[in-house]
Amino acid sequence: xxxxxxxxxxxxxxxxxxxxxxxxxxxxxxxxxxxxxxxxxxxxxxxxxxxxxxxxxxxxxxxxxxxxxxxxxxxxxxxxxxxxxxxxxxxxxxxxxxxxxxxxxxxxxxxxxxxxxxxxxxxxxxxxxxxxxxxxxxxxxxxxxxxxxxxxxxxxxxxxxxxxxxxxxxxxxxxxxxxxxxxxxxxxxxxxxxxxxxxxxxxxxxxxxxxxxxxxxxxxxxxxxxxxxxxxxxxxxxxxxxxxxxxxxxxxxxxxxx
Numbered sequence: 001x002x003x004x005x006x007x008x009x010x011x012x013x014x015x016x017x018x019x020x021x022x023x024x025x026x027x028x029x030x031x032x033x034x035x036x037x038x039x040x041x042x043x044x045x046x047x048x049x050x051x052x053x054x055x056x057x058x059x060x061x062x063x064x065x066x067x068x069x070x071x072x073x074x075x076x077x078x079x080x081x082x083x084x085x086x087x088x089x090x091x092x093x094x095x096x097x098x099x100x101x102x103x104x105x106x107x108x109x110x111x112x113x114x115x116x117x118x119x120x121x122x123x124x125x126x127x128x129x130x131x132x133x134x135x136x137x138x139x140x141x142x143x144x145x146x147x148x149x150x151x152x153x154x155x156x157x158x159x160x161x162x163x164x165x166x167x168x169x170x171x172x173x174x175x176x177x178x179x180x181x182x183x184x185x186x187x188x189x190x191x192x193x194x195x196x197x198x199x200x201x202x203x204x205x206x207x208x209x210x211x212x213x214x215x216x217x218x219x220x221x222x223x224x225x226x227x228x229x230x231x232x233x234x235x236x237x238x239x240x241x242x243x244x245x246x247x248x249x250x251x252x253x254x255x256x257x258x
Contacts, residue, residue, distance in 0.1 A: 051138035051151070052078075058131045058158075067176070067184050067205060069133065069155065070122040076135045078151075081122075087182070087207045088231030091122040095137050098150035104140070106154040108252070113147055124256060125155065126203040128174065128186035129237040132156040157239055157252065158188055158199055168192050181208030181230075197241040205233040233257065 054076045056064075066072040070081045070091040082100065084090040092100035101118035104111060112120050133155055140148040169191040176184040188201040209229030215222050235256040242249045 051136045051140065053137070054135045056133040056135075061127065061130075061133070062174075065176075066127055068123055069125045069127050069130070072127060072133055073122070073135070073153070076133075078137050079135060086209050086229060086231065087123070087205070088209070088229070088233075089123065092119050093122060093153060095135070095150040095153075102147065102149040104144050104148040104152045106144075106152060108157050108250070109154065111144075111147070112155075118147060124233070126186070126205070126233070126235040126237070126256070128188065128203045129158055129201055129235070129254070130155045131158045157237070158190070158201060178207070180211050181206070183207070195243050197243075199237075199239045201237045203233070203235045203237075205231070207231045 105120040137151040172188040174186045186203040190199045215224040239252040
């Protein structure tokens, strides 16, 4: 019995040795050079040309009479604005039946979407600070990440408005009045000098919001004015675009009351 056990151990060791010898003989190990694969996220004109787009120019925005970004986006096919009430209520946008978390909001290509809830309140963005609103409908996650499953809304600031008519200096002023104490004033100044394009703008939007409505309580129908619905928004925007030789840079500052 002991002899059989020793023979089994000997055969097992011999088998392992033969297997190791066979493995070493039919395996060729070569060390290749390091291969680095990079995929820069560069957007070209053809990269998103397959997606349907809508562009609202500055002239079209004025013709629509829109006061906020949400008012202008209503005219875009496939866009749905969720309005939580009044001019001061929160407003979000979604495309093609998706959620607002799946629609990316950009300011001159810079994401504005909140990292906390994945949305942007459009009521806090003064429309007078933007020249164009571009909406790209369709999946754009390959270019902009997971937040662009439904599409992208790109807000183009008014930093280039002074150059649109080949003028060195331009001034634009807008004012509007509405019912229930609504008033909107906006001013924009743009000028160019020494390769730098400066743009400064301000906006004031207010409304009392005291419109009447029917209130049915305790079997009595009464017409009551809405109270504590006043809204006031003050915003200041400035931008500078630098072009020196083949180099270009831009700086933007946006301030608003909370």
